[in-house]
Amino acid sequence: xxxxxxxxxxxxxxxxxxxxxxxxxxxxxxxxxxxxxxxxxxxxxxxxxxxxxxxxxxxxxxxxxxxxxxxxxxxxxxxxxxxxxxxxxxxxxxxxxxxxxxxxxxxxxxxxxxxxxxxxxxxxxxxxxxxxxxxxxxxxxxxxx
Numbered sequence: 001x002x003x004x005x006x007x008x009x010x011x012x013x014x015x016x017x018x019x020x021x022x023x024x025x026x027x028x029x030x031x032x033x034x035x036x037x038x039x040x041x042x043x044x045x046x047x048x049x050x051x052x053x054x055x056x057x058x059x060x061x062x063x064x065x066x067x068x069x070x071x072x073x074x075x076x077x078x079x080x081x082x083x084x085x086x087x088x089x090x091x092x093x094x095x096x097x098x099x100x101x102x103x104x105x106x107x108x109x110x111x112x113x114x115x116x117x118x119x120x121x122x123x124x125x126x127x128x129x130x131x132x133x134x135x136x137x138x139x140x141x142x143x144x145x
Contacts, residue, residue, distance in 0.1 A: 016067065016068055019068045020067075020068050023068050023069045023070070027069075027070065032072070032074070033069035033070060033072050033074075034072050034074035034075065034076045034102070035058075035061055035065070035072055035074065035075050035076065035098060036075075036076045036077075036078060037057050037058075037061065037077075037078040038057045038058070038060040038061040038064070038065060039057050039060070039078075040078040040079075041053070041057065041078070044077070044078040044079050044081050045078070045079040045081070047081060049081075049089065051088055051089055051092065054089045054092060054093070055092065058092070058093065058096055062096070071097070072098075073097055073098055073099050073100055074098065074100045074102065075093055075098035075100065075101050075102065076102045076121070077101065077102065077103045077104070079104075080103050080104025080105070080121075080123060081103060082101075082103035082104075082105070082118075082120075085113065094115055094116050098116075099115060099116040099117065100116070100117050100119060101116060101117070101118050101119070102118075102119050102120065102121045103118070103120055103121070104120065104121055104122065104123045105120035105121070105122070106122060106132070106135060107120070108120055108122070122139075124136070124140065129143045
């Protein structure tokens with residue numbers, strides 16, 4: 001997200017100059033990067049993202065972010081959105097090389113398909129600690145402690 005913000009504010013040359021050395025150091029230390037979209041736009045949140053918007057977002061990520069962090073096959077969906085397997089937007093993301101898809105879901109799920117994997121994630125943040133305290137206490141840690 002920081003690279004996207006810098007790219008928007010200062011242009012790709014400055015963003016690359018500032019962020020590439022940091023990303024390279026992180027990779028040297030074993031970090032892996034994933035795509036979390038370029039815009040994280042609200043249309044993902046309310047499931048109204050059109051094919052045109054998904055393509056625009058993905059093309060921007062590949063143009064501005066991928067050169068900094070490197071190629072990745074992991075897509076961590078914005079707002080935890082989960083497209084159906086046959087949805088053209090999902091098929092487009094798979095065709096762009098994102099074959100590990102991580103939407104948000106309380107219960108862990110791993111689904112294997114011929115050309116992709118869906119591995120759900122639980123969004124462990126302040127919002128979920130407030131609204132899902134019982135679930136977190138039972139499955140992760142005591143929120144109050």
